[in-house]
Amino acid sequence: MEKIGNMAGSFGRVAETYDRVRPGPAPAAVDWLIPAGCGTAVDLAAGTGLFTRALLGRVPDITAVEPDGRMRAVLAQRTGGVRMLDGRGEAIPLPDASADGVFVSTAWHWLDPALAIPEIARVLRDGGRLGVIWTSRDRADDWVAELDLLRLPAVPGEAGEPRTADQVREDLDRHHSVTLPPDAPFGRAEAASFTFTRMMEVDDVIDWLATNSAFITAPPARREAGLARCRAALLAQATGGSRVEMPLRSWCWRADRLPRVTERSK
Numbered sequence: 499m500e501k502i503g504n505m506a507g508s509f510g511r512v513a514e515t516y517d518r519v520r521p522g523p524a525p526a527a528v529d530w531l532i533p534a535g536c537g538t539a540v541d542l543a544a545g546t547g548l549f550t551r552a553l554l555g556r557v558p559d560i561t562a563v564e565p566d567g568r569m570r571a572v573l574a575q576r577t578g579g580v581r582m583l584d585g586r587g588e589a590i591p592l593p594d595a596s597a598d599g600v601f602v603s604t605a606w607h608w609l610d611p612a613l614a615i616p617e618i619a620r621v622l623r624d625g626g627r628l629g630v631i632w633t634s635r636d637r638a639d640d641w642v643a644e645l646d647l648l649r650l651p652a653v654p655g656e657a658g659e660p661r662t663a664d665q666v667r668e669d670l671d672r673h674h675s676v677t678l679p680p681d682a683p684f685g686r687a688e689a690a691s692f693t694f695t696r697m698m699e700v701d702d703v704i705d706w707l708a709t710n711s712a713f714i715t716a717p718p719a720r721r722e723a724g725l726a727r728c729r730a731a732l733l734a735q736a737t738g739g740s741r742v743e744m745p746l747r748s749w750c751w752r753a754d755r756l757p758r759v760t761e762r763s764k
Contacts, residue, residue, distance in 0.1 A: 512709050513572045517546035519706040523603065523633045524692040527748035528552045531629035536598040540621065541580075542587050543605035547573035549631065550580055557599070563590060587614035592621050595758075599627040606630045606676060619683045622755040628684060629752045632674045636693055636747035637667050641735055648731055649707060649724040674749040684753040692748045700732045700740055 528549075532539070536557050541550045544562035546569050553560050560580040564570045570582055585591040587602065587609040600618045602609070618628055637643035643663035678684055698706075707713065707728055713721050735742050 512714060513546055513566075513568045515705050516569075516709045517548065517572050517576060519698075519702045520548060520709060521633055521696055521746050522548045523552050523631055524694045524746070524748040525552070527631060527633070527690075527692040527750050528556065530690055530692070531599075531601060531627070531631060531750055531752055532556055533599060533625075533627040533754070536627070538597045539599040539601060540590070540592065540597045542590065542600055542602045542618070543608065544573060544582075545569050545603070545605065547577040547580075548633075549601060549603035550577050553601075554579060561592065561597075563587075563592075588617060589613075590617050590621050594620050595623045597621050597626060598623055599629060601629045601631065603631050604633060606632075607673060611677075611679070615678060615682050615684075619755055624755060624757045626755045627752055628755065629750065630676050631748055631750045633746065633748045636745035637663070637670060638747075639745055641731065642745055643667060644731055645707065645728050648727040649710075649713065674751075676751045676753075678753070683756045683758075685756050687751070687753040689749075689751045691750060694746050694748075696744050696746055697741055698744050700729065700736055700742060703732055703742060703744065704729055 532553075538559040539553055539557040539561070541547075541553065541560065541562045544550050544564040545566075547562060550560060550562045550573065554577075562570075562573055562577070562580050562582045563585040564573060564582070565584060565586045567584070570584065574582055583591050587605075590600075600622055622628065635642050635645070637646065640663045643666045646666045647663070675689075676687075678687070704725055708721070708725060713724065716724075732742055733739075737743070
């Protein structure tokens, strides 16, 4: 758990780059996640506010909860009209039944579900929505999956038996999933995904790859070697020498909070 905590806390070192080069969610994905009539939303583990900003104009009352002060500083600089709080998914600084939606963007794997799920259920109103989303490169194209394969030798502990693009996709399927305990007070769980593309400078893609937690914490020589391999692969795909059309996908999962059981309803 200590290693996970160190990796989760590594993003603050690259907060400004993280916000500049990582893609926001597909608009259709945000629309799919937000329940009808959502008046109060919480972006949990909000980071620099990529998903927070996607909520603007869709939800009138937004609270961003983020434990890393460096990430919150970028969020405050680049995101207006939202309340920002220091907090974690396992200890949300909000009252019971105070939100219509709680959303977690590209951070579910950093939470402890045994603690975070009851906390999210506490904060949600009856019928409120838990929405989880991951937005990243769409590895359906082999050349995009290859970027993961090229950078793996630069990550301590991940060099070993060569992997394939299909194994990268299988790992992502497991990564982009939510498993609730049997007693979790949620129902109507559904999943969907939404594809889109973004023209990006090769330098920006490299900067994005470098915001991966394993790369941030890797020894500099291994990190630079992995990024050099990725740069060569990207340049082979580039149009006009410096830009690539990057396939992207937002993987989404949602479920609704079941009604609370009161003494009267037992």
